[in-house]
Amino acid sequence: MLATEKVVDLSVPLSGPDLVRACGPLTVQVGPAVRSGVERGRRFLHEVLREEDRPVYGATTGFGALVGFAGRADEADQCDNTLAHLGAGQGPDLPPDIVRAALLVRAWSLAQGASGVSAHVVDGLAAMFATTFVPAVPRYGSVGASGDLIPLAYAAQALRGRGTAYLDGRRMPAAQALADAGLVPLALDGRDALALVNGTSLTTAALALALAGVRASLRASAALTCLLVDLLGADPQFLDPRLIAAYAHPGAAAVAADMRRTLAGASPSGQRALQEPYSIRCSPQLLGAAEDALRYVDGVVAADLRSVSDNPLFFPADDAVVHGGNFFGQPAAFAADVLAMVTAQLGNLVERQLDLLVDPTRNGGLPPMLAAGPGRQHGLQGVQLATTALVAEIRRAAVPAGMQSLPTNLHNQDVVPFGTQAALRAHEMAGLLRLLCGSLALGLRQAPHVGARRPTAPGCAAVLDALTEAVPPVDPDRPLDGDVRTAAEVIAAMTS
Structure with a gap:
């Protein structure tokens, strides 16, 4: 041992x-x-x-x-x-x-x-x-x-x-x-x-691990959004506490408060449009809805982890052997389907933010694909292609499993929850979302190298410095698969 x-x-x-x-x-x-x-x-x-x-x-x-x-x-x-x-x-x-x-x-x-x-x-x-x-x-x-x-x-x-x-x-x-x-x-x-x-112990385990992964990526996405805002010089008024309080959703309030702390001290450049695209301006509402949904999944996982899942159950004090269905994983199936939807929308957000960052018509004049020498170098072009593929895979996998019942076992099991499929799929999707966060983090690390300003908020500067220390600039081009994984690890550690 x-x-x-x-x-x-x-x-x-x-x-x-x-x-x-x-x-x-x-x-x-x-x-x-x-x-x-x-x-x-x-x-x-x-x-x-x-x-x-x-x-x-x-x-x-x-x-x-x-x-x-x-x-x-x-x-x-x-x-x-x-x-x-x-x-x-x-x-x-x-x-x-x-x-x-x-x-x-x-x-x-x-x-x-x-x-x-x-x-x-x-x-x-x-x-x-x-x-x-x-x-x-x-x-x-x-x-x-x-x-x-x-x-x-x-x-x-x-x-x-x-x-x-x-x-x-x-x-x-x-x-x-x-x-x-x-x-x-x-x-x-x-x-x-x-x-x-x-x-349903396998289902419960996969769901709990998937939840941990998606929650980590939610925190990472919030931090990366803040860094994007600061690097672009955007106005963080979309996080105004009065605005968010009027929205009245608890998840948005919690996420926006965290983002305000990260962006504390940020100075807008004054060169951006009055209103940013939704991938920035509506981020507290999107991330907040994800937080509210994850709190529901939290409750299901907590219940599963204190559940006796077996048949029959024995109650010596009552001289009773009770046959029933405590092995039926429908709560986890529904929760895993919710987790899959959250993962898909977080993936959409992260991919759209990377697309904004590499586009010179929207990124404040930074070179296309954040390439140090466009044409001779290609910067984040391959990474963006890969993120598109990852988002497509996540979307394909997000089809709900918890209502795909098929009878089996001579109709003894005439209705089934498919919670195992839902939970294992959610776990796999959580891994893809982590890579999407790593891809955006790599782009944000590259942006100052090709002309973006230094972050003005100390919290954002700390995130950038951690990425800069772990990942060298993309100059010249090189394979970036390992750098994406490294960036994902850094941002996860910074936000844990």
């Missing part, structure tokens, strides 16, 4: 930052109260299973549409029966940070004691997080109902030493990865296996 100062206590609800930290080694604490609750739920399960007239889905029955048939009598066989048929995923492996975050969400849900799992399952998951072990999980297969069955089945199999996993970033047989990490393969019965897969 690897020592780490990062600690997550399963007795308290998870947070979004917990999931971000789960990408690396992490100490997951399973305290006495947590273990006691898990063991109490497990004892109750065994009491129920001794009663012949109390069926328990997945423990005494088949799965899904085959619930009317008896399961396997042997508990180990019932585990195999659960997981083997779910080995039908396809596509590339999911990013390791999503997989580890999903397993942290799953560990927390199981640790609440309502799933009837063995205590060693929670202990085994906790032990995994102290290492760099990551199950290899295929991208496609979940419909986000009855849990993320197929992807979580691959994770469960890897924890048993079957299939494939990563250790220290290297892909290898899961049994070897477990051994090299000093981990013991999990022994599971049917209830353990079903509890590991019968929840």
Whole structure:
């Protein structure tokens, strides 16, 4: 195991930052109260299973549409029966940070004691997080109902030493990865296996990580807009607190206040038109609406992170086994669709601001494409082409997924939310938005090199200085793919 100062206590609800930290080694604490609750739920399960007239889905029955048939009598066989048929995923492996975050969400849900799992399952998951072990999980297969069955089945199999996993970033047989990490393969019965897969933990994890990425880009976009305003010498009156108060939307008020702080001390050049294009003048309204929407997504993620997502649930105090649908990921699906719309409009804003910056008819006379020697050099021309492609990809991906229901499983799952698709897509879009912010940041770094004024607001000057230190001017032309990523990292660090 690897020592780490990062600690997550399963007795308290998870947070979004917990999931971000789960990408690396992490100490997951399973305290006495947590273990006691898990063991109490497990004892109750065994009491129920001794009663012949109390069926328990997945423990005494088949799965899904085959619930009317008896399961396997042997508990180990019932585990195999659960997981083997779910080995039908396809596509590339999911990013390791999503997989580890999903397993942290799953560990927390199981640790609440309502799933009837063995205590060693929670202990085994906790032990995994102290290492760099990551199950290899295929991208496609979940419909986000009855849990993320197929992807979580691959994770469960890897924890048993079957299939494939990563250790220290290297892909290898899961049994070897477990051994090299000093981990013991999990022994599971049917209830353990079903509890590991019968929840929307992958959906929740992907949504939470996507939210973190989009929120970071929202902050970056606000800072970059301020730098654009200052470099152009535009009048920041569009941020006037009286104007924004009359607009009456809380997100706009919050964003505009932050932008005013960044632009404090800025001096308009007096050479711009009375009113800037909407990509500048309406930025607090656009960014504020994005902030309001992200606050809604915040609420969904927070609820998901304190949700027990499984079926059935066991309530020993009430002598009750309750079958239902807590594995149905519709809240996350709707939230991920909202996140996708926010991402698309933020991408539109950033791309339009870069287009303004490279256009000599609108940028105050700076050279076209911010080229140091137009014709002999091409400056940001290639970067602008790439941003157009990125925006097109984001727009294509922004089609809502949460209402694309298709019946499956012999109409047992006759309505499904497709939350997994929505959340994974939102995560991918967040990565593209980060690159768009990096592209605009690179253009803003280049602008003073080809004649733009020095920022007059100390806050804007600090952003420019950080970019200037990390990225050299584009003179002469060079490949700029790495510079875009570097600029994205700088602006994210400046605004975190």
